Amino acid sequence: MEPSQVAIIGSGLIGRSWAMVFAAGGFKVKLYDIAQEQLTTALENIRKQMKEMEKLGVLKGSLNAEQQLALISVCTDLKAAVEGATFIQECTPENLELKKKIFGQLDLTVGDSVILSSSTSCLLPSKLFTGLKHVKQCIVSHPVNPPYFVPLVEIVPHPETDPSTTERTYALMKKIGQSPVKLNREIEGFVLNRLQYAVISEAWRLVGEGVISPTDLDLVMSDGLGMRYAFIGPLETMHLNAEGVSSYCERYAEGMKRVLNTFGPVPEFSGETVQKVNQALSEKIPAVPKVLDARRKWRDECLTGLAKLKTQMKSD
Ligand code: NAI
Known part of the structure; x- marks a missing residue:
């Protein structure tokens, strides 16, 4: 069976991480960005991270790194990126006007069953989605950085979001190994x-x-x-x-x-x-890129170790 397909809009820090999480879950991923060079860098970075994790034995999912990489393709055409996708995760910069513009474009393109989801850290769904024709299919899925190691996702509906959109998003997040929580209504800062x-x-x-x-x-x-x-x-x-x-x-x-x-x-x-x-x-920790990057790398190693420990200690 063809794997289900998702589209990721924006290939920065969070877009890349979502792409990796979905590929680990066996999904076909189309990664969209406005700039080709941004996509090229994103792919190189994803490859490097996956290979490293494979070497360390901490790659998620049942596929190997090459198989996961083969599931990810890139695209600078929005319409082509979302064609065939059942779930769209927007990961563009935290700017209300920009995000509204993108959701406006997606609203004109998508069918009635696709879920339109935003990674926004603090823009309320009522600000992002009000007035869209497909508002019932819109939701915020707020990840925690770095989503590959920290699995929590806050699922925040718009007042008009259909409950089935919330349930499907929740189920999808579970399926790809994230840890979703549902907010019953939007609130500044989420939880x-x-x-x-x-x-x-x-x-x-x-x-x-x-x-x-x-x-x-x-x-x-x-x-x-x-x-x-x-x-x-x-x-x-x-x-x-x-x-x-x-x-x-x-x-x-x-x-x-x-x-x-x-x-x-x-x-x-x-x-x-x-x-x-x-x-x-x-x-x-001197605030220069080299030192900050080394410290972030160490933090991610700690989180990987903690994630392993949490799996071992799982109790429910
Ligand atoms: P980023 O700046 O690393 O990446 C943004 C990407 O969007 C870039 O690749 C840029 O080229 C692309 N982009 C810009 N305009 C675009 C357009 N019109 N269409 C498509 N792509 C476009 O930002 P980052 O950190 O990945 O954040 C993305 C979203 O995730 C934001 O809403 C942010 O609030 C949210 N978020 C960020 C977290 C973080 O710790 N960085 C944590 C949780 C959520």
Whole structure:
């Protein structure tokens, strides 16, 4: 049987990763971009990454790297790229007008069963899709960078998205080995970034007020909270840290509220604290491309190892 086909619109960091995830799942992938050289670089980069992962024994899916690469083709013609696709994942720069233009073009081209999905990090579906003829088929599937190693996908519907679009997207994400979650309605920042920004704000206030150094603040997460958050979420943490959630609330609600009431206002993320954090981080990891790239590579290796461990430890 011919493998199902997906189209990826935009071949940058996230588009490449989606292409690899879908190819690992056995899908035929058409990668579209406005610039041929961008596509050429994307393909070279995908090949390099797949070969490396194959060597390390961490390539996803049941096909080998060459077989997966053979599933990916590139294209600079939007109509040709989406022809035959059952799912389209848009990965263009985070710019509302640009994305609206692309979805407007796709709206004129696609049939009634194709799913139009956006990778947007923070544009609400109501901003992206309102007024489209195929709005029922539109959805946000927000990945986490790097999607190949971090499987979470936030699925966020437009108020007019058909429930079957949500269900099909959810099932597809599962099928390709990602870990989808469904939001029942759109909300600024979706869920991942709301949690992330809550953590960043308090980190920023603590460092800004001189309570702790930037380096030690990061350790609190990487050697403390983060260790368990890779396996259980904050709610299960409550459940396990007492005799269930009710018992946790009975014991700790007053304490949590007392602490939460001391949290400060939303930081400005400017001025002295920027300098302080930047200086500390730059001493540890100079902000030059070579060093940043090496550190990103190390981070991805850590995530690969963690992904392996999570598979071994899977409990459900
Ligand atoms: P990027 O800048 O690496 O890639 C964007 C790609 O889109 C480039 O290849 C560019 O040539 C192409 N492009 C520009 N205009 C186009 C057009 N009219 N038609 C087709 N392609 C076009 O951006 P990145 O980081 O891959 O982000 C893509 C989307 O994914 C954004 O919406 C971003 O918010 C979202 N996202 C990004 C994450 C990240 O950490 N980078 C994480 C999760 C989501």
